[in-house]
Structures are given as C-alpha cells and as structure tokens.
Amino acid sequence: xxxxxxxxxxxxxxxxxxxxxxxxxxxxxxxxxxxxxxxxxxxxxxxxxxxxxxxxxxxxxxxxxxxxxxxxxxxxxxxxxxxxxxxxxxxxxxxxxxxxxxxxxxxxxxxxxxxxxxxxxxxxxxxxxxxxxxxxxxxxxxxxxxxxxxxxxxxxxxxxxxxxxxxxxxxxxxxxxxxxxxxxxxxxxxxxxxxxxxxxxxxxxxxxxxxxxxxxxxxxxxxxxxxxxxxxxxxxxxxxxxxxxxxxxxxxxxxxxxxxxxxxxxxxxxxxxxxxxxxxxxxxxxxxxxxxxxxxxxxxxxxxxxxxxxxxxxxxxxxxxxxxxxxxxxxxxxxxxxxxxxxxxxxxxxxxxxxxxxxxxxxxxxxxxxxxxxxxxxxxxxxxxxxxxxxxxxxxxxxxxxxxxxxxxxxxxxxxxxxxxxxxxxxxxxxxxxxxxxxxxxxxxxxxxxxxxxxxxxxxxxxxxxxxxxxxxxxxxxxxxxxxxxxxxxxxxxxxxxxxxxxxxxxxxxxxxxxxxxxxxxxxxxx
Ligand code: ACM
Ligand code: ZN
Numbered sequence: 001x002x003x004x005x006x007x008x009x010x011x012x013x014x015x016x017x018x019x020x021x022x023x024x025x026x027x028x029x030x031x032x033x034x035x036x037x038x039x040x041x042x043x044x045x046x047x048x049x050x051x052x053x054x055x056x057x058x059x060x061x062x063x064x065x066x067x068x069x070x071x072x073x074x075x076x077x078x079x080x081x082x083x084x085x086x087x088x089x090x091x092x093x094x095x096x097x098x099x100x101x102x103x104x105x106x107x108x109x110x111x112x113x114x115x116x117x118x119x120x121x122x123x124x125x126x127x128x129x130x131x132x133x134x135x136x137x138x139x140x141x142x143x144x145x146x147x148x149x150x151x152x153x154x155x156x157x158x159x160x161x162x163x164x165x166x167x168x169x170x171x172x173x174x175x176x177x178x179x180x181x182x183x184x185x186x187x188x189x190x191x192x193x194x195x196x197x198x199x200x201x202x203x204x205x206x207x208x209x210x211x212x213x214x215x216x217x218x219x220x221x222x223x224x225x226x227x228x229x230x231x232x233x234x235x236x237x238x239x240x241x242x243x244x245x246x247x248x249x250x251x252x253x254x255x256x257x258x259x260x261x262x263x264x265x266x267x268x269x270x271x272x273x274x275x276x277x278x279x280x281x282x283x284x285x286x287x288x289x290x291x292x293x294x295x296x297x298x299x300x301x302x303x304x305x306x307x308x309x310x311x312x313x314x315x316x317x318x319x320x321x322x323x324x325x326x327x328x329x330x331x332x333x334x335x336x337x338x339x340x341x342x343x344x345x346x347x348x349x350x351x352x353x354x355x356x357x358x359x360x361x362x363x364x365x366x367x368x369x370x371x372x373x374x375x376x377x378x379x380x381x382x383x384x385x386x387x388x389x390x391x392x393x394x395x396x397x398x399x400x401x402x403x404x405x406x407x408x409x410x411x412x413x414x415x416x417x418x419x420x421x422x423x424x425x426x427x428x429x430x431x432x433x434x435x436x437x438x439x440x441x442x443x444x445x446x447x448x449x450x451x452x453x454x455x456x457x458x459x460x461x462x463x464x465x466x467x468x469x470x471x472x473x474x475x476x477x478x479x480x481x482x483x484x485x486x487x488x489x490x491x492x493x494x495x496x497x498x499x500x501x502x503x504x505x506x507x508x509x510x511x512x513x514x515x516x517x518x519x520x521x522x523x524x525x526x527x
Pocket of ligand 2: 272290
C-alpha cells in the first residue's frame with residue numbers, strides 16, 4: 001500500500017512540477033535542467049563509502065560538509081562494485097555539466113571536473129542540515145548544465161574593506177549556488193586594496209583614509225576615524241587558490257582612468273595637476289583622474305604586470321566608468337596627446353587610454369573587460385563590456401561582436417533596496433531591486449537575434465559597499481537575491497517559476513541558517 005501511495009506521489013510531483021522535481025524532495029538552487037523522479041530512497045549513513053573513479057577529483061567538499069553538519073565523514077573504497085557507495089566519475093561531458101543519479105543501491109555523479117563539483121553542491125543541498133538519522137535521499141536522475149558561461153557576483157572591497165576570511169566565506173556562498181566568477185573590485189577613490197611590490201605607497205598611503213562618510217549622502221557628515229586595509233600578494237594567492245578549488249575564476253578590477261584618487265594620493269605625479277591630494281572620504285565621482293602622460297602608462301603597466309601574475313584568469317577588469325574629463329581639458333600633456341594622436345576630443349582620449357592598456361594586456365595573453373563607458377570614443381578591438389547603465393551598452397557591444405556581461409543597475413545592483421519599506425531597512429544607496437525582479441531578469445535582450453545573442457556571456461550581481469560596512473550586511477544585501485540570479489544564470493528560462501523557487505529557497509534557508517549567513521528574510525514573511 002505504502003509503495004502504491006509513493007508511486008502515485010511521484011507521478012503527481014512529476015506532473016505538477018513538469019519534470020522539475022519536488023521542492024521538498026529535491027530542493028536544489030539553481031533548479032537543475034531536469035529531474036526525473038524514481039521510486040525508492042538512498043539511505044546515507046556512516047557506513048556509506050565514497051568511490052572515486054580514475055582521474056576524478058576527490059570528493060573532499062562532501063566529506064567536509066558531512067563532518068561539519070552531520071558529525072560523520074565517509075570512508076573511501078577502491079572497489080567499484082561495492083554497494084552503498086557514492087561514486088564520482090570524470091567523464092568528458094559538456095563543460096560544467098553533471099548527472100546525479102540517486103538509486104536505492106547507491107549514488108553516482110558523473111561530469112567534467114566542474115560538473116562533479118556542481119554535482120556535489122546539488123548533493124549537499126539534497127542532504128541538507130536537518131540532523132536526526134537516517135539521512136534519506138529520494139531517488140531521481142538529475143541531468144544538469146548551465147545556461148550561461150559567466151555567472152558572476154561582484155564585491156566592492158574599496159569603499160569598505162572586507163577581510164580575506166570574509167572574502168573566502170563569500171566565495172563559498174557563490175560556489176554553493178554554482179557561480180563561477182568573482183569580480184573583485186580592488187581599487188577606487190576611497191582605498192587601494194592590493195599590494196603592488198613596485199609601488200609600496202599604493203598600500204602604505206593609498207589603502208588608508210582619514211575618515212569616512214557617515215549615514216546618508218545628503219547629510220554630508222564624516223567621521224575622523226582612520227579606515228583601511230589591503231590584501232598582501234600572499235593573501236591574494238591564497239584567495240585565488242581558494243576560489244579555484246571551488247571552480248571560481250576571480251576577475252580583479254583595477255580602475256582607470258577614473259576612480260583613481262587613492263592611487264594619486266600615493267603618487268601625485270599620476271594626475272594632471274601633480275598636486276598632493278588625500279584618499280577620498282566622500283562617496284561619488286571625482287575630477288582627479290589619471291593623466292594620459294607616458295609616466296602614467298608606465299605605472300599602469302607595472303601594476304598590471306604584477307596583477308596578471310597573481311590572477312590566472314583570462315579577464316582583467318580595467319574599470320573605465322565615470323571618468324570626468326575636467327582635468328584633461330586643461331592639462332597640457334593631455335591636450336598635446338589629443339593633438340599628436342589626431343583625436344577628436346577627451347572621449348576619444350579615454351578610448352585611446354583603454355586601447356593602449358588593452359594592447360599591453362593582450363600582449364600578456366589576457367583580455368580586458370570594462371564598464372560600458374569604454375564604448376565611448378570607440379571600443380578597444382578585443383574588449384569585453386560590462387553593461388551597467390541599463391542594457392543598451394551591452395546590446396551595442398554584442399552587435400559589434402564583443403563579448404558582454406549584463407549587469408544593469410535594475411535589477412543587478414544588490415546595493416539597492418530590496419523592500420519598499422525603506423524605513424525598516426539598513427540605509428542603502430537608493431533604488432529598488434526586489435527578489436522577484438531579480439528572478440524575472442533575462443540577461444539576453446529580446447532585441448538581439450540568435451547570432452548577436454551568442455555574445456552575451458551571462459550576468460552578474462554587484463555589491464557596491466558605500467553604505468555596506470560589514471560582512472553581515474553584505475550577506476543581507478546579497479542573499480537571497482544572488483540565489484535568484486543563480487537560477488537566472490543556470491536554469492533553462494522555460495523551466496523557471498518564482499513560486500517554485502520560493503518553496504525551494506525556504507528549504508534551502510535552513511542551510512543558510514546553519515552556515516551563519518545573515519540573509520534577508522522578506523521571502524519568509526506571509527503577505
Ligand atoms: C558603476 O556602478 N560605476 C560601474
Ligand atoms: Zn593630463
């Protein structure tokens with residue numbers, strides 16, 4: 001009788017969820033491409049063994065999770081025929097794809113190395129953190145692969161500094177929702193955060209400000225507390241390795257030619273005026289930017305050479321946004337360069353700056369990516385574009401056959417409010433990007449044809465930190481909106497359902513609780 005009821009339940013869940021599975025049985029975020037329910041359960045106990053096939057990476061992440069939240073780890077076995085095993089097999093499937101097969105006799109995960117890692121993330125979500133034995137997993141065949149290749153989250157560590165340990169906690173969070181890119185915003189007007197051996201003042205001077213804005217921008221109030229911090233090159237290497245083990249590529253951002261006050265405070269010759277200025281205490285956009293003289297390019301190339309040895313990924317983010325042309329307009333060096341190069345105006349000078357940097361980066365077999373202002377005055381030949389002022393920049397770039405990451409302010413800026421009830425929220429920069437708006441986002445604009453759409457690599461959630469002072473607040477602003485974005489970036493568009501997402505998020509929140517993630521709980525409140 002029980003078996004008949006179970007089969008009927010599976011049939012219903014299959015029908016109701018049209019092959020997506022059931023929130024309680026398979027509460028995976030992002031929702032897999034396909035879940036085919038089968039009858040029966042796999043019972044996971046301390047007697048279960050792990051079999052790791054040839055060349056498959058070890059399943060350490062699973063064991064760390066089990067030990068931490070369930071108090072036992074699994075032994076490995078070399079006997080491939082043994083029952084009650086979790087088997088991992090490296091197979092030359094599509095990139096980042098995996099198959100997770102749960103049968104009463106055992107579990108099998110197959111995929112490429114990223115796929116196996118993602119299979120483990122799904123398995124961890126299925127096991128969950130509910131204690132009390134036995135741990136039962138409902139049988140199913142889960143076939144999964146991502147929709148986009150760039151599944152990104154960003155963190156601004158300049159406006160406020162976050163420790164290496166927090167950055168690693170953030171990377172863990174990204175990995176658990178199958179993000180593969182961490183955009184690390186390392187330099188800005190309010191602080192330079194990466195050690196550069198050739199220019200020690202970047203961190204001895206540029207990493208510290210003598211006060212910060214307090215409260216709302218309109219109050220224009222400042223404290224006088226020395227604030228700062230930076231990552232040593234050893235820290236960076238450790239974080240890069242930490243991310244790499246979690247199949248996350250770090251894209252470092254070194255801002256130019258604007259948002260460069262901290263560097264200029266350290267080395268005033270980099271600006272048009274050469275005047276000594278302080279690392280900014282105020283948020284905003286500032287007139288002191290890098291001058292376009294040769295000594296600035298020599299500095300930028302030295303900095304980028306060190307950055308490129310630290311970050312093994314393909315892309316270096318060179319900023320490019322919000323660069324006022326005020327100083328360039330009256331600078332003899334900049335005006336002479338405009339004349340010499342036959343440039344029309346300061347916008348073309350910005351384009352010259354970015355192209356010259358691109359040549360250097362390309363010579364080191366890396367690519368640049370920049371905010372969509374790098375379109376102005378003409379896009380550098382191989383540059384990828386991050387579209388933040390809406391989607392228009394991304395559309396133009398894709399039509400020019402340039403790779404694009406979509407991160408429009410609406411809905412991808414997670415420093416914006418997530419509730420209309422602003423008085424009950426921590427002070428934020430403004431805007432309103434609720435969870436459902438993130439979930440509804442489609443990174444591929446409908447106006448692009450199939451060929452143009454191929455240039456959309458994916459999308460990214462940005463966490464700017466002018467008004468985000470602590471790691472707890474980063475988590476509050478990022479989660480669960482990043483969970484919604486994860487599903488946008490991974491799950492086939494036609495399989496998405498916000499209601500179904502919320503039901504899985506509720507189950508998943510138990511894991512967030514146990515991991516001590518300070519996520520926003522609006523989705524738990526009944527309307
Ligand atoms: C940006 O938000 N200025 C890229
Ligand atoms: Zn100048």
